[in-house]
Amino acid sequence: MILEHILFDHNQLSGPIPTELSGIATLKILRLDKNNFTGEVPANISELHNLNVLNLANNQLKGKIPDLSSLTNLNVVDLSNNPFDPSVAPNWFSTLQSLVSVTIDSGGLSGPVPERLFTLPNLQRVIAISPTRRLVGNPVCLDSDSSSRSFCSLQQEDLESYRTNVTQCGSTTCSGDQGLDPATCSCAYPYTGKMIFRAPLFADPSDRTIFQQLETSLWKELGLRPGAVFLSDIHFSSDDYLQVQVSLFPSTGTSFDTSELINIGFAFSNQTYKPPSIFGPYYFIADTYASFSGGVGSGKSQMSKRAIAGTAVGCSFLLLALMSGATFAILKKRRLEQSSGRANPFASWGVAQKDSGGAPQLKGARFFSYDELKNCTNNFSENHEIGSGGYGKVYKGTIEDGTGVAIKRAEYGSKQGAVEFKNEIELLSRVHHRNLVSLIGFCYEQGEQMLVYEYVSNGTLRENLQARGIYLDWKKRLRIALGSARGLAYLHELADPPIIHRDIKSTNILLDDNLKAKVADFGLSKLVADTEKGHVSTQVKGTLGYLDPEYYMTQQLSEKSDVYSFGVVMLELLSARLPITKGRYIVREFRIAIDPNEHDYYGLQGIIDPAIHDAAKSAGFRRFVQLAMECVEESASKRPTMSSVVKEIETMLHNEGLSSSGSSVTEFEHAGQATGGPYSGAVVVTGSSSSGGGAISDISEEPSGSHRGTRY
Known part of the structure; x- marks a missing residue:
């Protein structure tokens, strides 16, 4: 594994910075800002010779400002707001030829700023005095060439919005949710969202050529029409994150079709799209696609002014009534809480x-x-x-x-x-x-x-596939798949209201003494309170590699999102590989490799786990592969239900001459009922609950190594 990025900003970490970081020779970006690290900056941090970005700002670091003169590849350094020992500006300030931005405000510096610093060829930003003042009025900013130096002019804390130079389309305007396609000067529904870059290697957002590179890479890698990308609202946030509003326009027609949107959403959600390296790591927050949410031309009639006025008056009276009722309910609730405070540990x-x-x-x-x-x-x-x-x-x-x-x-x-x-x-x-x-x-x-x-004794499925904790032959894997599928089918079809797990992955499937599979970790789960609706509108949460691309694109969560994630787990059972390895996505690898005409291994000899090679020649193996690929269909409507998956795997076990420990035939005939069958005695969800809305940052990235111990 090659580790290039450590991004632990805003994590409330404490204690000294680990000296072991110096052993990661491949590290390019190190962000530990906005934590509670104490002590001195480790001296051996100077051994990270490939480092491009170093941000240790807003901690409690003491002692001397570290000597970074050996970090000749350093582009961005921020040591601000740490109680370092008072000192003059260190010599390395003016020796790092690749330096683009240096920030050490409130870092104990005193005396003159070295004038040699401003001879560095790539320097774009210097903040070395205070959080709000730059170097305006210093001698270096008074010469005739100072106008080209961004650090010589006062700027707002949030940089002004910047738009790239798009094709001049005259006075054409678009209505409603449509936008002007810069490639054709015509109106269309763009796919929009915000790209957030956590460690860019530049500090000047007015450099047009940099963002033209980003535009070009977007339309090329996403398969769009040349020039069909528009960037806007480009600025650095207070966290030094570069934020860019992105609008992507369809290559044909006025809107994207579902498959095109799924492909774009997949490219962003699974990080298969790679921006130019100067932008560094990113994540993407997608907007709801306007064409799906009833945009312009949806046929909605316009209300008359009289109707609007009447509605407004009626709503006002209703609002007053609701406020009165709510006030009464809140006061009553508070009195009840005060009376039961000692008896109920959750009263406060x-x-x-x-x-x-x-x-x-x-x-x-x-x-x-x-x-x-x-x-x-x-x-x-x-x-x-x-x-x-x-x-x-x-x-x-x-x-x-x-x-x-x-x-x-x-x-x-x-x-x-x-x-x-x-x-x-x-x-x-x-x-x-x-x-x-x-x-x-x-x-x-x-x-x-x-x-x-x-206590579930035998750890996670991931551990046993990766670390070989227990030998899992083909029949054991079928049983594990069946048990996991039964747990999910119960959540989807027997719970009332249904429950969507939202984070199915091999580290959330545990194995007990008898290798019975148990689904764990319900921290991201959602109740589907409206079964007629069939989905929940929610901001995206989940784990990269397992995330349903349609859910990511539309923000419409359904039980079929769990089915997609379970399909990825099935592919893990077949290959013992991580969902994403060295940029290769397991779903795509299987899709490319499958060869129905290849009799012995179905075209998968180079992918499947050697431990189950012998099973690959059976009809059950081929059907298992087909079922997994049905689960990871890009369109949710083409995926099976979890109860169908259960019945299919039971049939495979039966054909192998094995008992499936109870049939699901009666269990799912009347979804929503929890009586009878192998699940008798189950407690069915009858109340309602809601989990808090999340942001895209709730999407986690699986580590490439196996987890130690058991995950719950």
Whole structure:
């Protein structure tokens, strides 16, 4: 694995900066700004000779400003707002020929700014005095050439918007949601969104040639008409992120069709589109496509002024009535909360977290005190640690009745919002199924967020495929696929209202002592309260490589989004590969390689896991591949339901001469009923819940290595 980017800004990390970073010789971008790092900057940071961007701003770093003279590839450096020892400007200021931007305001500097600094050929920005003043009035800014130096003029904190030079289209104007296509000077519905670059290698947004490179790469790599890209509202945010509003225009007609939009959304969501290297890593926030949301020409009639006025008056009276009712309800609720505060550990949750949702509606999950969980893990000792992840650490413990449990403890700075925490508790405490991880209890005390699960001993599916923790032959993989599918089908078709998991992946499928699969981690799950609607409008959350491209493009979440993610897991079972490896996407690799005319391996001999080569010659193997590819169809309407997937895999096991441990034939005949069959006794969701809206930043990126321990 080649690691080039470490972007840990805004993570509330604390303690000293790890000296081990110097061992990552390939590192090009290091952003640790806006954390709580303390101590001195490690001296061996000067060994990162490939570093282009170094941002350590807004921490509590002390001692001397580090010597960066050996970092000859450094373009951007920001050491601002750290209590460094008072000193004059360091010599390396004026020796780094590649330097584009240097920022050390509020960093303890004193004395004159070295005039040699301004002889550097690529320098675009210098901020070395204060957060709001540049070098205006300094001698170097008084000569005749100073007009070309961006650091010699006062600029707004948010840089003025900039638009690239597009084809002159005269006075043509477009109405409604349409935009002017710069390639044809005609009106069309553009696909729009915001590209956010977290570590660009330049600081001057007025350099037209740079953004012309971005325009060209967009229309070329996305297969658009030459020039059919328009960039606008280009500026640096207060976090030094470069934000660019992007408008992409269709090559034919006035709007994109569904398949074109899916391809574009896939390119952005799975990072297969690569911008010019000078822009660095990015993420994309898509807007809802106007042509899908009832834009211009949707046939809506215009109301008369009299009708509008009448409606406004009626709405005003209705609003007053609602406000009065709401005020009464809030006062009543507060009185109830005050009266039950001592008995209910969640009575103050809504107030403390600025969340009006109140306490979670619990069935079957118990409240654990912090002391109880501390005692059963020997004060959360390392000996009890069995896993870790972005959320925090997982500890094995034994509670008073002798039950083995896994305790998922959120670390400081990595805690869920109250809404997400309640969401996971509510869902897991009311949904019981043998292929879903059971929630035993939770702790919300002394600033802690902990979830107490049943202990699942054999780790994640990812670990066992990658690290070979347990040998998984073909029949075991079929059973694992079946168990996972049954858990998902239960959520989709037997829960009332249905539940969409939204983060199905191989690290969220756990294996118990008998290799029974259990679906875990409901932190991103959504209830579909309106079953007639069939989808939920929501901002995109999920994991790159597993993300449904249609959901990413339309922001319309449905059960078929889980089906797509499960299809990717099926391909992992076949190949033991990560969804994205060295820029190659597993779905595309299978799609290209499949050869129906190749009898033995279906064209997949170079992709499938050698451990199951012998199974590849069976009819069941070929049908499993076909089913996986149906699940990852780009159009959601072409994907099967999870109950259909369950029945298909059961048939495969039956043909292998194996029992599928209970048939799903009766289970899904009457979706929505939880009586009878192998799931008798299941608790069906009957309430409602909502998870908080998220941003695109909620999309996580899977690490390329296997996880240590068990994920919950």
